[in-house]
Structures are given as C-alpha cells and as structure tokens.
Amino acid sequence: MIAAEDEMPVGKRRPGLMRSPQFSSLVILTVLLAVFAIADANFLSPLNISNMMAFLPELGIIALGMTLLLTAGEFDLSVGAVFGLAPVVVMLLVQNGGVDIGAALLAGLLLCIAIGAINGLIVTKIGISSFLVTLSMLLVVRGAALYITQGFPLKSWDQPGFFVTLLAGSFNVGSFRFYTSLWWFIGLSLLAIYVLRYAKLGNWISAIGSNRNAAVARGVPADAVKVWLFILTSVLAGLAGMISAFRISAASPVAGTGYELEVIAMVVVGGTALTGGRGTILGTIVGALMLRAIRNGIVLIGVPGLAYNIFVGLIILAMLILHALLQKNAARG
Amino acid sequence: MEVLRLQNLQKSFGSVRALKNASFALKEGEVVALLGDNGAGKSTLIKAISGVFPIDRGDIYVRGEKVSIRSTRDAMDLGIETIHQDTSLAPDLSIARNLFLGREPVKLKWLGVFAPLDFAKLRDAASALLKRVGISKKLDADALVSTLSGGERQSIAISRAMQFAAKVIILDEPTNNLGVEETHGVLRFVKEVRDAGHSVLLITHNIHHVFQVADRIIVMRRGEIVAEQTVADTDLLTVESIITGADMSALLKETRAK
Ligand SMILES: Nc1ncnc2c1ncn2[C@@H]1O[C@H](COP(=O)(O)OP(=O)(O)OP(=O)(O)O)[C@@H](O)[C@H]1O
Ligand SMILES: [Mg+2]
Numbered sequence: 331m332i333a334a335e336d337e338m339p340v341g342k343r344r345p346g347l348m349r350s351p352q353f354s355s356l357v358i359l360t361v362l363l364a365v366f367a368i369a370d371a372n373f374l375s376p377l378n379i380s381n382m383m384a385f386l387p388e389l390g391i392i393a394l395g396m397t398l399l400l401t402a403g404e405f406d407l408s409v410g411a412v413f414g415l416a417p418v419v420v421m422l423l424v425q426n427g428g429v430d431i432g433a434a435l436l437a438g439l440l441l442c443i444a445i446g447a448i449n450g451l452i453v454t455k456i457g458i459s460s461f462l463v464t465l466s467m468l469l470v471v472r473g474a475a476l477y478i479t480q481g482f483p484l485k486s487w488d489q490p491g492f493f494v495t496l497l498a499g500s501f502n503v504g505s506f507r508f509y510t511s512l513w514w515f516i517g518l519s520l521l522a523i524y525v526l527r528y529a530k531l532g533n534w535i536s537a538i539g540s541n542r543n544a545a546v547a548r549g550v551p552a553d554a555v556k557v558w559l560f561i562l563t564s565v566l567a568g569l570a571g572m573i574s575a576f577r578i579s580a581a582s583p584v585a586g587t588g589y590e591l592e593v594i595a596m597v598v599v600g601g602t603a604l605t606g607g608r609g610t611i612l613g614t615i616v617g618a619l620m621l622r623a624i625r626n627g628i629v630l631i632g633v634p635g636l637a638y639n640i641f642v643g644l645i646i647l648a649m650l651i652l653h654a655l656l657q658k659n660a661a662r663g
Numbered sequence: 664m665e666v667l668r669l670q671n672l673q674k675s676f677g678s679v680r681a682l683k684n685a686s687f688a689l690k691e692g693e694v695v696a697l698l699g700d701n702g703a704g705k706s707t708l709i710k711a712i713s714g715v716f717p718i719d720r721g722d723i724y725v726r727g728e729k730v731s732i733r734s735t736r737d738a739m740d741l742g743i744e745t746i747h748q749d750t751s752l753a754p755d756l757s758i759a760r761n762l763f764l765g766r767e768p769v770k771l772k773w774l775g776v777f778a779p780l781d782f783a784k785l786r787d788a789a790s791a792l793l794k795r796v797g798i799s800k801k802l803d804a805d806a807l808v809s810t811l812s813g814g815e816r817q818s819i820a821i822s823r824a825m826q827f828a829a830k831v832i833i834l835d836e837p838t839n840n841l842g843v844e845e846t847h848g849v850l851r852f853v854k855e856v857r858d859a860g861h862s863v864l865l866i867t868h869n870i871h872h873v874f875q876v877a878d879r880i881i882v883m884r885r886g887e888i889v890a891e892q893t894v895a896d897t898d899l900l901t902v903e904s905i906i907t908g909a910d911m912s913a914l915l916k917e918t919r920a921k
Contacts, residue, residue: 524779525777528779528780529774529776529777529778529779529780530767530769530776530777530778530779530780531776531777533756533760533764533767533780534764534765534776536753536755536756536760537753537756537760537761537764539755540753540754540755540756541751541752541753541754543747543751544751544752544753544764545753545764545765546715546735547713547715547735547745547747547751548735548739548751548764548765548766549734549735549736549739549765549766550764550765603755607753607754607755607756608755
C-alpha cells in the first residue's frame with residue numbers, strides 16, 4: 331500500500347514511465363528477488379550474490395550487443411559458438427603455438443571481427459535473413475571449435491598475467507568477492523545506453539529497425555550500421571568467452587552452447603522488441619539480472635535440476651505476455 | 664531557369680522495363696503533376712531521381728550541371744527532397760527525431776556518429792517547424808509517430824522536406840488516405856512551396872487536385888512519358904483520356920463528326 335502511494339506522483343509526472351517495458355521488468359525482478367530471498371535466506375548472502383555477479387557479466391556483455399542488433403531489426407544466433415571458439419583459439423595459440431598472449435588475443439579479436447563481418451555482409455548485401463545466416467554460422471563456428479580441439483577441453487590455463495587480471499581478476503569488497511568483468515559490464519552498459527539513447531548513431535539504429543526504407547531515404551547508411559553491429563556483437567561474444575575462460579582457467583569447445591537463446595531471452599524479457607525499432611539497454615540489464623536470479627534462485631529453493639528449464643521457460647513466457655498486454659494497453663490509451 | 668532535367672532514363676527490374684527513355688525538365692518555381700495509371704512507372708521515376716536505386720542508363724542534370732545520384736544522401740545534398748508513397752517515417756521514433764533523421768543536430772561534432780544529439784535544439788526546431796507548417800492540432804514534438812494519424816504523419820513528412828529548403832520537392836501521392844481538411848492543407852502547402860521559389864513534382868491519381876495546383880502535366884504510360892501539357896491549355900477530360908490511353912484519333916473524329 332505504502333509503496334503504491336509513493337509511486338503515485340511519479341506516475342502522474344511521467345505517465346509513460348510506469349507503462350514502459352523496463353519498468354514492468356524491474357517490478358517483476360524485484361518480486362522475484364523478494365520471493366527467492368524469503369524462500370531461502372542464503373539467496374542474499376554475500377557468497378551467493380558474489381556468485382551471481384561473477385556469471386552476470388558474461389552473458390550480460392553479449393546481451394548489450396544483441397540489444398543494439400535487435401533494435402536495428404536483426405539478430406545473431408552465432409554468439410554462443412563464438413563465445414566458445416574465441417578462447418579455444420587464443421589458448422591453443424599460446425599453449426601449442428608458443429604465441430605471445432597479446433598477439434594471440436589480437437588474433438582472437440580479428441577472428442571475431444571476421445565472423446561478424448561475414449554475418450553482416452551476407453545479411454545486408456545478399457539479403458538473406460539473419461536467422462538463417464547466423465544459424466549456419468553457429469554450426470560453422472561450433473564445428474570449427476570442435477574440430478581444432480578434436481572435441482576435448484584444453485589443458486587448464488596456468489599463466490596468470492596482465493590480461494587475465496584485466497579480464498577476470500577478482501577483488502573483495504567486505505565479504506563480497508567481485509570480478510573485474512563486472513567493471514567491464516558496467517562500463518559497456520553505460521556506453522551502450524549513451525549510444526542508443528543520446529548519440530546520433532542510436533537514432534539511426536532505432537530508425538533502421540523501425541522502418542529501414544525511411545531511414546535509407548534520409549541518407550542513413552543502414553547496411554553499414556548493421557554490418558558494424560554484427561561485428562560488435564561478435565566481438566562482445568568473444569570478449570565474454572575470454573572472460574569466462576580466464577575466470578575458470580580453462581577453455582572448452584562446447585562452452586557457451588545454448589547461450590544465443592538465453593541472451594535473446596534476456597533482451598526481449600527486458601522489453602526490447604524482437605521486431606526492431608524499440609530497444610532498451612536498461613531493460614536488458616534488468617533482463618540479464620532476472621535470468622541470472624532465476625537460474626540461481628530455483629537451485630537454492632530446491633527445484634530439481636532437470637526441471638530448471640521448465641521454470642525458466644515459463645517465467646520468460648509470462649514476461650513476454652505481460653509486455654504484449656502492456657503494449658496493447660498503450661496502443662489503446 | 665531549369666532546375667532539373669532528366670534525359671532518357673531507363674530502369675528495369677529483371678524483365679520488367681519500369682522506365683523506358685523517360686525525359687523531362689522541371690523549371691524553377693513550377694509545380695508539375697506526374698500522372699499515370701497504376702504501374703506506369705511514376706514511383707520508379709522519382710525513386711531514381713531521389714537516389715533510392717541507381718538508374719540503368721540516362722542522364723540527370725541539376726541546374727544545368729550533369730550529376731550522378733548514387734544514394735539518397737547524394738540527392739539530398741543536391742537539394743532534392745522526396746516524400747515517398749510508402750510512408751517515409753520511422754513509427755517508433757518521436758516526431759522530433761523523425762524530422763531530423765539523417766541530419767541530426769549534435770554537439771561535439773568531431774565524435775562523428777557517436778556525437779550526442781542536441782536535444783534542446785532538436786525540440787525547439789521541431790516545435791517551431793510544426794507551428795510554421797500550421798498543423799492545426801497541437802502536436803508534441805516528443806510524441807511517437809506511431810501514435811499519429813495518417814494525415815498527421817503526412818504533414819510531418821512534408822514539414823521535413825520544407826525545413827531543409829530543398830530546390831526540388833517530390834511528393835508521391837501525398838493526399839492518399841487523407842481527410843478533406845488535411846488534403847487542403849497539403850495542397851495549400853504545395854502552393855506555398857512554389858511561391859517560395861521551390862519546384863514541386865507532384866504524383867497523384869486525383870485529377871481535380873492537379874487542376875488546383877499544377878502548372879504543367881506530364882503523363883506516363885508503361886514506363887514512357889506519353890504527353891506533356893500546360894494546365895491552361897487542356898481540360899480534365901483530355902487528360903483523363905491520355906492517362907487511360909483511349910484512342911485520341913477516334914476521340915477527335917468523334918468530336919469533329921459532331
Ligand atoms: N523493386 C521492384 N522490383 C520489381 N519490379 C518493380 C519494383 N518496383 C516497381 N516495379 C515494377 O515496375 C512497374 C512500375 O512501378 P511503379 O511503382 O513505378 O508504378 P507507379 O506508377 O508508381 O504505380 P502506382 O500508381 O500504383 O503507385 C510496375 O510494373 C512494378 O511492378
Ligand atoms: Mg507509385
């Protein structure tokens with residue numbers, strides 16, 4: 331009751347806010363967190379929060395790129411495979427090829443750029459839907475990771491150093507333990523918010539996803555923007571893969587399997603439209619937190635392991651239905 | 664003074680020859696109506712002029728100089744603004760953002776595409792513009808275009824063309840789906856634009872509108888320009904028969920027999 335009264339004047343001042351998809355996602359996230367916290371006191375323990383924060387950036391970073399891409403009206407199913415391939419290539423180069431870690435990372439970066447560029451060029455220049463192009467790319471990239479490793483995980487990574495600290499170093503705040511990847515996620519999130527909301531480029535991205543022909547007619551280089559977004563998404567997937575591999579000191583050719591759908595779920599649960607034109611980075615951050623909390627919380631409250639996905643799927647579905655209803659309401663109102 | 668001249672433009676889509684040898688000229692401060700049945704090639708012609716796709720063959724001159732228009736940006740830079748038949752706005756963007764799409768006012772210009780939008784300027788310019796065009800209902804520059812009526816959207820698109828003071832404004836069926844009042848608004852706008860010295864190329868299926876605002880008429884049929892007349896020298900029935908391709912000689916004989 332008190333909370334509802336507190337929110338009244340806010341709702342009056344900005345009628346759009348409470349109906350916005352980010353806001354409803356935030357409300358649901360809060361409810362979820364409360365439910366988990368009540369169901370199991372350990373949910374909000376420093377150890378568990380540290381745990382969630384360790385995983386969050388890895389999918390969250392990919393989700394930022396995916397949000398921009400979806401807003402421009404395309405999506406990328408190859409991110410999970412790139413997440414797996416990039417660290418495999420980098421670590422193989424160092425471990426078996428004797429290449430310097432800096433040079434190996436550069437090679438990994440170039441590889442991600444190439445994958446993104448190929449995705450983008452085929453989608454824009456040949457005009458095949460991004461669903462089909464990136465689905466094929468998923469198979470190619472995952473297949474490459476399996477082939478060059480012969481299907482085995484690499485031997486564990488035993489070379490600490492500047493880059494490991496930069497991407498996956500950890501530090502303690504009181505009894506919390508955080509990884510530097512959290513800073514990466516926060517920094518990249520702020521950048522993405524700036525670009526989408528405040529920069530000229532963000533205006534172009536939304537316009538392209540909303541009505542490509544209209545954007546092109548105004549001289550917006552729609553194809554170039556899309557190609558760069560594919561490259562960005564691929565690079566972010568590779569970065570996330572490196573962060574993860576450094577954190578657990580190991581690279582596996584099957585790492586990141588299924589991440590593409592999890593990431594897309596984070597993005598649309600946050601309120602970004604799958605059809606393009608409407609994207610929200612804040613919503614994506616909420617979505618990433620939500621999926622993380624769900625995965626973590628249902629373990630704690632004792633849902634049997636094999637039943638996780640039932641819950642995750644149902645909660646995602648509920649979120650999407652809610653967004654759709656809000657959208658309808660807004661259209662009528 | 665000739666603002667725009669097209670010479671022997673040709674454009675095919677696969678086996679469809681949408682434009683065969685189209686030529687005409689547009690003078691300063693004149694309104695030319697481009698008429699023709701569905702599929703005659705009108706939209707194709709203006710898309711070629713506005714850089715939506717490249718032409719296969721032919722020349723375009725702007726103010727006597729031969730130009731090559733390879734992109735919509737080229738056309739805009741030459742002072743050719745087009746309002747396309749298939750709506751030219753992005754529905755998920757605000758009115759203000761649409762008005763300045765592709766020409767956003769920014770701060771810190773050196774940041775290129777990453778430059779921050781100048782929101783104050785954006786909003787002020789948008790409100791001023793909406794007022795100047797005289798859109799009757801008060802529109803909020805921050806409102807999403809998806810919340811507007813078809814007529815309101817058309818007015819926004821037209822204000823946008825006007826704002827950049829283009830030499831040539833091309834309107835592809837601007838009064839489609841508009842109410843009576845909004846239609847009058849658009850026609851009034853066309854006259855205003857001409858009086859301000861711009862040239863207008865107007866595509867429409869409504870011949871009454873043509874006789875209200877146009878100085879000259881060009882008729883297309885199956886990718887070709889088949890007739891060119893000044894409005895003062897012709898009448899509604901003649902124009903109608905040219906468009907449908909009714910046999911003119913038969914018509915003349917008939918008239919003579921009477
Ligand atoms: N992108 C395209 N690909 C293939 N064919 C096309 C394309 N655009 C137009 N055409 C064809 O070219 C011809 C001319 O079309 P256009 O759109 O120019 O006609 P129009 O005169 O504008 O007709 P309307 O009055 O119905 O708008 C038509 O036969 C059309 O089917
Ligand atoms: Mg047409």
